[in-house]
Amino acid sequence: MTGASAAAVRHYDRAIDELLHFRAEVDAEANAALAESPDFPMGHVLSAYLGLLTTEAEDARTARARFGAFLRRTDGAALLPRERAHVAAVRALLGGDFLTCGTLLARITAEHPRDALALAAGHQIDFFTGDARMLRDRVGGALTAWHDDDPHFGHVLGMYAFGLEEAGHYDRSEEVGLRAVELNPRDVWGIHAVVHTYEMQGRFGDGLRYLDARTPHWSSGTFFNVHTWWHYCLYALETGDVPRVLAIYDAVLAAGQGCMELLDAAALLWRLHLEGSEQHERWRALADAWPERVAEPFYAFNDMHAVMSYVGAGRIGEAEKLVAGREAYVAEPHPGVTNHDMTLRVGLPVCRAIVAFGRGDYESVVELLLPIRHRVNEFGGSHAQRDAVQRTLLEAALRVGRADVARMLISERIGVRPCSPYNWLKQAALADALGDGAAAALARARAGELARAATA
Template sequence: MGTHTCRRRAWEAWKDAGLPLSTPSNEACKLFDATLTQYVTWTNDAALGGIEGCLAKLKAADPAFAMGHAIANGLVLIGTGSSVRPVPLGRGPGVIAPASQPLIDTHLLPCPGDPEGGRSWPRSPNFPGACELWEQILRDHPTDMLALKFSHDAYFYLGYQEQMRDSAARVYPFWTPGVPLSSYVKGIYSFGLMETNLYDQAEKLAKEALSVTPTDAWSVHTVAHIHEMKAEVKAGLDFMHGTEVVPARRRLLHGRAGGRRKDWRPGVRLRPLLRAHPSLQEFPSSLALAASSGALHRWTRWALCWVDTVGPVQVDTGSDMLACHNYWHWALYLIEKGEYEAALTIYDDHVRPHVWVRDPDTGASRLRRFPPRVLGVSVGERWRDVLPVTREHSRDHILLFNDVHFLMASLGAGDAQTTQELLTTLQEASESPGENCQHRLARDVGMPLCQALVEAERGNPDRVLELLLPVRYRLVQIGGSNAQRDVFSQLLIHAALQCTSGPHRNVARSLLMERDALKPNSPLTERLKRKAAAVHLLQ
């Protein structure tokens, strides 16, 4: 069975792989590998201090290691949680190695237009340009995982679905089983296939990946998307339940095979649990040993495992960076079924405690899928939990995808000041976009979408349609997945259901017929059709 235990390759191993590194430090090479592995597997290895701990040790091992700076700075930028500022090379904290260092590492290619001949950050984020450089690297070094993963994430942000698929397709044949992390490339490729509606191929490849590495949360994520897009609710729920925890782990903790306690519930992380309940260190003894050694990764899949001695109590060890997003997919199946309270329970137990800026959709979009005016479902004060995470980034404008979800949070929480600040600064960015592709897109797509959200909150459904209908086929350009952007399709449908003007009378009918054709047998679509029939919009 595969695990996501961090590999730590020394300099010679990197050279043998055709990827020589520019540091003489074996320790730096090993820490680079450990950081890369955690990034690819969506985990923080506690034994190594997680990604942040590895990066700190990496910098200490060789402060001049070019690829150390490339992965450190790249993770900050690809995380989209910090604004980019033009910083000349070597003149600020955390920047890449001096220009005098011989550069074997081709991730650090020169930025044009630097009058001093050194390398500096571009003056605006340029994801398309970065992708071109990563593709150049992959043509010469198809097993360069950092270039593949950075480009995969950037294509996702840009809504470049075909490029995301084809980038992986071009290098996939080189990732033979003996290449470290090769099974994860199956998951990366399968996601691109899924986003371009090649569901059968995507599912086959994702399940191949899971047969090698059951802890591969990204492949679980792909299969979750497939069942969601095909409205296969029961299959999706069964799959998420079946992959949440390895069956052998259940036997160890419960003393029986399969199943789980009906009353088990998340709550406490493992190490704090052991400190608070020393008796657990003796029962079972293997649990305490696993906790101290980090070996729990051998038994868990993408999320959580459980003990039922003083509780039940949660043991949290899985793919911690993606687990709450996978629970978001779990909740989508419940929303599809109309089980809104159950979906909110999933949100409260698994999503609410872990909302973070790189994945604003997980919190904001989930809550947006409970529109009280239409469904009579209240999310209560939950918006106020999301707002502190998003409010401090309301002026960043790194990704439009982030902006619209930050706006959902401020609107939902009733924070008029943050809402106005976000809209005003985004408008200003769209008027002077320079080479920033996101700011260029803001004028024609981002601002109408944001204004539509505002008008929906104000109860102006006809205005929502006027703003959204002309740009609906361009929304893919803001990035994210088809499943994530479906919240905007639902926004449009709900607005159409409430429209009163003659020109918009048949829009709801048209949208629902279209949705039914694309996603047959969807319980959510059926409920919306019944709603439309009740207000005489399907006649």
């Protein structure tokens, strides 16, 4: 690395360690590195990634200004090849081109598989773009360059485990994720990968026990603990323990400030909303937190959760205003801006569907979501997060009497996760709608058996 004193390099190394642990101290260490060496190229690269990957528009503006000032006083030709490659990746990200940034980072990883920053930043890009194959293969392609005695080998395994899970390799994901946490019990991303695996398999009892056994390691001290509590709540919802879910919401999720935390809160309340549990005061506080964060188009996945919050709070007009703003946004060309295509292809149909659900227009919800249900990954997030969209489609189909669609969706869900009480309760609702009381009773009994078995 060029342009760095020994002290700056020490701060940089500590920043990478904090980043892989998802600890807030990463910002202080990155700033300290630049304080020691104001023109340290990789220090500026790290700082830019930190600002651009929060999905916060204000953070992105600050990162653009800071990185732009660095570029204006820097001779790019004097940088080392890998430094130039990182600068090019940051430039793409500054321009809103997530896909090109991800491609450029993949080239760095191919040449330098032990570049932890390239791996971590690329992994987040793949998450934000919903690219399950790259979530798996970006890290998988670097794995043999790492060894058991590397201090961050466990963190690399944790990233790989999450990629395996998103790509559907659940047995392997569990194995790799458990190994990552064995190497580093405070690897919250590794814990998160195991939790996702249990969620996808419907093993919510295993998930509760796994998180309970490790609560001190994941529940505080990182900027990821709120999200892990959200996963805990998903498991508790499967057991039907709504009071426990709301207690956790009030203690942890309600205090969230950033987009990532706000969307977790919205996604949880929306699941309750779909089941008829209205949380007016909680929705009102959440809806108040969104306007400044979605004042401009930046990340369509955030837009969806803002619309959920407005609809949940009964503020349909605000939801429609946000949708209209995004319609104006996609009507203008934005070459190379990934969010433009995300909004056009997925974000707007989903937001319109949520507004329609809030208005009770369930037929429109089905018409909007059914054609895109197999490509909602295109606007980012995980399978678990995007399940809110799938549940909205299913609930709308049930409410509007589209038994054909509801039967198909429920059959798919039970086939993949036969141990999910939610899936069996929806089977019961469908049977009720069809007038088959006996089938409904059997499905409800099955849901109850599964819930009791998991918490026994």
